[in-house]
Amino acid sequence: MIKTLQAEHHLLSATEEQVKLLENSIFASGELPTFKETIGKWGQSELRPDKVDIFQVNLGYMCNQTCKHCHVDAGPDRKEIMSRETMQICLKILKENKYHTLDLTGGAPEMNPDFRWFVTEAKLAGVQEIIVRSNLTIILANPKFRDLPQFFKDHGIRLVSSLPFYLPEKTDRQRGAGVFKKSIEALQILNAAGYGRENGLIIDLVYNPGGAFLPADQEGLERDFKKELKNQYDVDFNNLLAITNLPISRFLDFLVRTDNFEDYMDTLVRAFNPATLTGIMCKNTLSIGWDGYIYDCDFNQMLGLKVNHPVSHIRDFDGETINRREIVVNQHCYGCTAGAGSSCQGTVA
DSSP: OHHHHHHTHHHHTSHHHHHHHHHSHHHHTTSSOOHHHHHHHTTOSSOOOOOOOEEEEEOBSBOSOOOTTOTTOOBTTOOOBOOHHHHHHHHHHHHHHTOSEEEEESSOGGGSTTHHHHHHHHHHTTOSEEEEEEOSTHHHHOGGGTTHHHHHHHTTOEEEEEOOOSSHHHHHHHHOTTHHHHHHHHHHHHHHTTTTTSTTOOEEEEEOOSSSSOOOOHHHHHHHHHHHHHHHHOOOOSOEEEOOOOSSHHHHHHHHHTTOHHHHHHHHHHTBOGGGGTTOGGGTEEEEOTTSBEESSHHHHHHTOBOBSSOOBGGGOOHHHHTTSBOOOOGGGHHHHBTTOOBTTBOOO
16 A cells, blocks of 8 residues: 555545545554544543634645645645635634634635734634744745734734744754744744733744654753753744644655654554543644635644534534534544644643
8 A cells, every 4th residue: 555655656645545544554454553443442432522712724725835744735836725705704603602712824824815804803803812823934935924023913913833943954854945044033023023022922833853753842842942042043932832743744745755654653553642632632623624614623624534513614603513523533643642642732641
């Protein structure tokens, strides 16, 4: 199976082929237990959501970068963009269900032409917290984005930004030549605007490993990041979020290409931690695709695994019934439950 996908490399980029690989291969042979089998051994034959607090919306796959391990497979050539009409439905859902947090992601969410309008309207709708997952370099990508730090500040946005490591070569290896330097410049601009230094202006950084291994301890990494970035570049930030690379999209492509897929899945399975099941992010988060379809999480979205519910599009959204659904799982879910766990908010256990 793996050799076939290596030979027909383009097929691995298709979500259907990725799901087949996760469902078949070593799991179908019984060499490793499926995720559903594993959680069943811990008394959870199925996962059900708790109260949804986070409404995560993907504004499109367009991005000014093409990072090697991007689970969204984003880039400048992606044309999928959420329409204002779909955003208006999202705003209606936010008002009716009073979700605490609106989490905006992409691609680079700022590249959606209605990004500023959506943020402004969400604030007017009474959303208590708005997160923007910014890649930092977007601030420098084009003059029309140079006002973003002030826009973020004016709207009290919490920023979550990827910086794979505090050494230039490691970041550039994963995100592209020169990205580290631009990221540091963007962080300095955001610091000057008050982010990471003033109360209420929060900027968190995201670390993910540069290869087929689990992240180190989140607290220890945060101490190292803060020390090095402050000493070398006078950069401040609030929290470091350590996120495990999930075996989907470009990272799954990398695992197959380097013949690391089976070993990495074995690592994730052996590191399964039942304590993570309490705080796993699919229990308090809904993920909305750029086209309005609903998913249990951002990772399921990238695999095309819609919610297990008769209503799978926001045009027919019903908050009460969707809270009673069974969460869709597959073998990539081991990435969220390995070690200290992983989520869009960092570790969970």
